[in-house]
Amino acid sequence: MLDAIRRTEQLSRVELAAATGLSGQAISNIIRRLLEAGLVREAGRQKTTGLGKPRTLLRLEPTGQYAVGVHLDPAVVTVVLLDLTGEVVARHQLVPPEDDDPDVLIDAIAATVEAVIAEAAAPRSRVMGVGIAAPGPIDAERGVVVDPPNLSTWHLVPLRDELRERTGLPVLLEKDVTAAAAAEKWVGAPGNFVFFYLGTGVGAGLVIGDEIIRGTSSNAGEIGHVIVDPEGPVCHCGRRGCVGDTSRPRYLVHQAVHAGVLAQSIDLDDRQAVDAAFGRLCALAAEGPGVAREIITALAERIAKAVEDVANLLDLDRVVFGGPYWEPLGPLFCDRVRAALDGRFTVRAIHPLEVTGTALGADAGAIGAGSLVLDHTFSPERELVAER
Amino acid sequence: MLDAIRRTEQLSRVELAAATGLSGQAISNIIRRLLEAGLVREAGRQKTTGLGKPRTLLRLEPTGQYAVGVHLDPAVVTVVLLDLTGEVVARHQLVPPEDDDPDVLIDAIAATVEAVIAEAAAPRSRVMGVGIAAPGPIDAERGVVVDPPNLSTWHLVPLRDELRERTGLPVLLEKDVTAAAAAEKWVGAPGNFVFFYLGTGVGAGLVIGDEIIRGTSSNAGEIGHVIVDPEGPVCHCGRRGCVGDTSRPRYLVHQAVHAGVLAQSIDLDDRQAVDAAFGRLCALAAEGPGVAREIITALAERIAKAVEDVANLLDLDRVVFGGPYWEPLGPLFCDRVRAALDGRFTVRAIHPLEVTGTALGADAGAIGAGSLVLDHTFSPERELVAER
Numbered sequence: 056m057l058d059a060i061r062r063t064e065q066l067s068r069v070e071l072a073a074a075t076g077l078s079g080q081a082i083s084n085i086i087r088r089l090l091e092a093g094l095v096r097e098a099g100r101q102k103t104t105g106l107g108k109p110r111t112l113l114r115l116e117p118t119g120q121y122a123v124g125v126h127l128d129p130a131v132v133t134v135v136l137l138d139l140t141g142e143v144v145a146r147h148q149l150v151p152p153e154d155d156d157p158d159v160l161i162d163a164i165a166a167t168v169e170a171v172i173a174e175a176a177a178p179r180s181r182v183m184g185v186g187i188a189a190p191g192p193i194d195a196e197r198g199v200v201v202d203p204p205n206l207s208t209w210h211l212v213p214l215r216d217e218l219r220e221r222t223g224l225p226v227l228l229e230k231d232v233t234a235a236a237a238a239e240k241w242v243g244a245p246g247n248f249v250f251f252y253l254g255t256g257v258g259a260g261l262v263i264g265d266e267i268i269r270g271t272s273s274n275a276g277e278i279g280h281v282i283v284d285p286e287g288p289v290c291h292c293g294r295r296g297c298v299g300d301t302s303r304p305r306y307l308v309h310q311a312v313h314a315g316v317l318a319q320s321i322d323l324d325d326r327q328a329v330d331a332a333f334g335r336l337c338a339l340a341a342e343g344p345g346v347a348r349e350i351i352t353a354l355a356e357r358i359a360k361a362v363e364d365v366a367n368l369l370d371l372d373r374v375v376f377g378g379p380y381w382e383p384l385g386p387l388f389c390d391r392v393r394a395a396l397d398g399r400f401t402v403r404a405i406h407p408l409e410v411t412g413t414a415l416g417a418d419a420g421a422i423g424a425g426s427l428v429l430d431h432t433f434s435p436e437r438e439l440v441a442e443r
Numbered sequence: 444m445l446d447a448i449r450r451t452e453q454l455s456r457v458e459l460a461a462a463t464g465l466s467g468q469a470i471s472n473i474i475r476r477l478l479e480a481g482l483v484r485e486a487g488r489q490k491t492t493g494l495g496k497p498r499t500l501l502r503l504e505p506t507g508q509y510a511v512g513v514h515l516d517p518a519v520v521t522v523v524l525l526d527l528t529g530e531v532v533a534r535h536q537l538v539p540p541e542d543d544d545p546d547v548l549i550d551a552i553a554a555t556v557e558a559v560i561a562e563a564a565a566p567r568s569r570v571m572g573v574g575i576a577a578p579g580p581i582d583a584e585r586g587v588v589v590d591p592p593n594l595s596t597w598h599l600v601p602l603r604d605e606l607r608e609r610t611g612l613p614v615l616l617e618k619d620v621t622a623a624a625a626a627e628k629w630v631g632a633p634g635n636f637v638f639f640y641l642g643t644g645v646g647a648g649l650v651i652g653d654e655i656i657r658g659t660s661s662n663a664g665e666i667g668h669v670i671v672d673p674e675g676p677v678c679h680c681g682r683r684g685c686v687g688d689t690s691r692p693r694y695l696v697h698q699a700v701h702a703g704v705l706a707q708s709i710d711l712d713d714r715q716a717v718d719a720a721f722g723r724l725c726a727l728a729a730e731g732p733g734v735a736r737e738i739i740t741a742l743a744e745r746i747a748k749a750v751e752d753v754a755n756l757l758d759l760d761r762v763v764f765g766g767p768y769w770e771p772l773g774p775l776f777c778d779r780v781r782a783a784l785d786g787r788f789t790v791r792a793i794h795p796l797e798v799t800g801t802a803l804g805a806d807a808g809a810i811g812a813g814s815l816v817l818d819h820t821f822s823p824e825r826e827l828v829a830e831r
Binding site for chain 2: 091096191192194201246247257261263268269271272273274275276278280281282286292294295296341360363364367368369370371372375397399401402404405406
């Protein structure tokens with residue numbers, strides 16, 4: 056019911072009855088309870104054609120409930136507060152110290168959760184819970200982050216329970232790419248798509264038939280070792296040209312330094328320096344033809360090969376790019392991926408494969424994690440993990 | 444209801460009420476109708492502990508309904524008749540002439556459909572329809588086979604409607620790998636698996652969360668251009684070492700001839716000669732160490748790479764091998780794939796990835812196509828394509 060109202064923004068009881076197949080009486084009873092709970096409100100009347108009396112329109116009451124979304128990326132932690140409509144009403148970021156104790160970082164995350172709730176002046180009783188998106192693999196059943204890249208001291212950290220203890224709120228742990236795909240599903244058109252996540256690693260969030268694909272242990276989306284460049288560098292897995300290894304900003308910056316496009320003095324072991332250099336490389340590539348553009352075009356061609364494999368396996372109709380390193384790459388990148396995919400999508404005679412960037416920017420992971428908590432309001436049959 | 448009875452083989456009304464959540468009265472009404480329709484029968488009584496009266500057991504009536512399953516493989520067409528329990532009660536094969544008119548082959552298939560119905564003496568009124576599994580890509584909406592490999596005269600053949608016209612039965616068209624996955628789902632344990640199809644091409648039938656994954660246009664499962672051997676031969680797609688290209692019997696036989704294991708005289712353009720030579724190569728590999736075994740081990744390693752990519756993307760718990768070229772490869776092959784996958788499945792710390800061969804043999808595609816027709820009896824909400 057709530058989801059039907061959410062998706063159309065506003066709706067009358069008559070339209071709800073048509074959309075849900077419930078009787079007018081049943082609709083009226085449910086709506087009365089939703090009004091009492093403060094989750095929907097009446098929003099004016101709709102003129103009808105003909106003789107019927109005007110219909111009262113219903114909208115979600117944004118302040119009816121809230122959810123916190125956290126995205127734990129090794130480079131930056133993003134914390135958002137979403138209202139019931141999924142709008143971001145407060146947002147904070149914090150940079151995790153690279154070799155710090157998990158306890159210290161979880162303390163900082165808990166404090167930031169409190170900060171976004173306070174900033175929006177959201178009544179605590181209306182905050183349903185916290186969704187946290189973390190790099191995989193995760194042990195979803197135990198709420199444990201197994202071994203995230205670039206957080207060297209994190210091994211088997213019981214993130215879900217630790218955060219629940221500190222905040223007193225139910226907590227739901229999800230893989231970062233899955234959360235990002237959930238965000239895209241929440242705001243985007245229906246369809247079968249991969250959210251291609253460009254972060255410290257690459258990953259694939261999957262939505263098929265309007266369902267998020269999580270796999271056996273909620274760890275779907277691992278694509279780092281797809282071979283995309285047979286003549287590429289040797290990956291730690293022993294093979295050449297894995298997409299994860301050759302998509303890292305560190306690798307691209309190294310290529311640019313080697314080609315003389317960026318200064319020799321960049322310290323490749325300093326993540327922030329590498330991130331800044333990667334931004335400069337993308338800016339140079341956007342300026343016009345040259346070595347910088349060739350490096351980014353070659354990246355687009357490698358990524359396109361991984362997209363091709365996933366899209367052909369799952370007969371997708373869309374690829375959506377996002378993640379922390381997506382924004383600097385910009386619209387140039389989509390064009391290059393499209394060009395590289397040309398003629399390679401097996402069922403192109405039957406339907407096209409759309410290539411696009413997320414409209415959610417770098418916050419997709421955090422928004423997705425929060426939206427999964429809100430999903431619990433809209434589809435109560437799905438339990439919040441913390442309540443198991 | 445029928446599916447609950449099918450899955451447990453026999454069940455009492457009381458157990459059915461527990462399994463479905465329906466009232467005893469509702470169960471009794473439904474069962475009465477199923478008994479009248481001849482779809483279930485009473486099969487003795489079950490002693491109960493305590494004071495209750497003995498419960499009447501219900502079983503499927505195998506002769507209650509039938510479905511025909513056809514697998515159109517370029518090398519051989521298999522036609523089976525399934526009874527309501529999914530048992531094969533009749534089976535015929537025919538070898539399609541390589542460069543023949545589609546009309547001639549469809550005539551032959553229609554005649555074989557009649558032959559299996561006649562052989563089992565199945566009353567025509569109880570034959571629900573024909574499921575036909577064909578190589579992709581297919582245009583599922585129009586029931587059209589777009590461009591199958593090795594059937595050079597087949598382009599945009601309206602197989603579904605042609606076969607419906609000739610047999611007078613509803614016809615359902617499905618991709619071969621999807622049908623094979625459906626068969627495995629019908630007989631096998633639940634789980635998230637790929638049916639890895641080794642035929643004229645390779646393909647991946649997918650089942651996740653007990654649902655068959657078809658994708659946007661029922662063409663999911665295309666994996667032929669996954670790169671598995673960076674130093675392999677150049678594929679027609681322009682890249683090196685695609686899994687489809689390097690898994691063909693023709694390629695393996697060519698390798699064996701080149702290495703002096705098989706006779707120079709084999710005509711690589713004669714499919715039947717190549718198939719026979721491939722059988723000899725597999726037999727040599729099974730005999731013991733040597734060049735033949737090295738060729739098959741290298742094949743297993745390439746296939747393992749494609750399995751690795753799919754299993755990591757979808758967080759699978761099982762890979763099931765099958766298809767026309769699976770049987771000669773035999774159990775040796777599973778061991779080699781397992782060895783090659785060792786350490787490469789990303790979430791191996793969380794759950795294992797089982798590697799196994801199908802128990803359905805070369806008939807998986809045909810059985811699967813028939814089981815999809817039977818599914819219609821068990822889940823009536825899914826329309827038979829021919830009835831749209």
